[in-house]
Amino acid sequence: MQIKSVEVKAVRIPMSGQQRNARRTWTHKPMLFCFVTAEDGTVGVGEGWTSYASTAALQATIEDDVAPLVVGRTLEEARDLNARVRDACVMSGRYGILAVALSAVEMALWDIRARQEGVPLWQLLGGTSAEVPVYASGGLYAPDKTPERLGEELVSYVQRGHRRVKIKVGGADHDTDVARVAASRAAIGPDVDLYVDAHYTKDEEAAARFADALVPHAVGWFEAPIIPDDWKGHDRLAARAPIPLCGNETLPWRTSFARLAEAGVGYLMPDVSACGGVEETLAVGNIAQEAGAELTLHSSSSAVLFLASLHVAAAHPAAHSVEFHMMHNWFYDLAGLDAVEVVEGRLRIPDRPGLGLDPHALAAALEAPMRGVGEESPVLKHG
Incomplete structure (x- = not known):
């Protein structure tokens, strides 16, 4: 069965600008979705990571560079899409954006395959x-x-x-951030896991000093302490830090995560919408398993990415956890995630075919007026 079309839709949702991490104040949230249609009319949806970049550039990359490798081919023939896109990188040098573009299209293809089988994606995997x-x-x-x-x-x-809970660090001075960590631990008590995310804001010495300061507060991982592809810096920091390192959500391809595993990073954190897609994320899980590390999936966008992350985690034995973002949880109501309960730190994936979100409902929602948000919320609706 051939792929008939690939369509891209982007959206930019206004936000209040009251919340920030160490790198960005959230005045708006850009998102990009890829809708792939098979010749029998089955539609799959995927998402590409765009939070700190232009959606226009990603849309052009999907439409001009990736879609032509898919349209007119069968689902079985499209299984080599990863290799074909990576081959294109050899001459273009656009490793990052091509990995994101591949992620969006490949995710949609997996959604189609599971829908046609009538099973949730995690079962197909x-x-x-x-x-x-x-x-x-x-x-x-x-x-x-x-x-x-x-x-x-x-x-x-x-x-x-x-x-398990995670907070942001790196957006204040050392002492202020340590006080935030201390207050967090005091509030949740000793039996809840606590993680911190610095968004690549520290140099190696500052990261080592901060890692030492985390020890009294029983922090489970120190995420994104230094720039993501400073391989030798990760070698040294992982050897020095008294707690496990975690990273790095923005990296493309399994080879990047193999290098982090070699450095001794304890938690490998790919993003299904950025690293190359479902199969690439599963490959990162294999790397984690072989290295004695754990797989944890980054997710801070829409229900499409969150669902894809849940399905991949459910299919891999090395999966430690999936990020359930308390602010970036857009369109969760379209997938029944506004009613889902977390019980003892675990979430049951809704029993629906494919990813579990109706692509037609999402496409319609993208055309509707968007309301902005400014505070963390358990689940945010689209309208």
């Missing part, structure tokens, strides 16, 4: 359980967010069933 461990990702900076209020925020996540 060989998973044995629909229950996936997740963690509540919040703890952003805001003008009125004192350490005490940060602690209250995290407690609210624990009250919703989460057993």
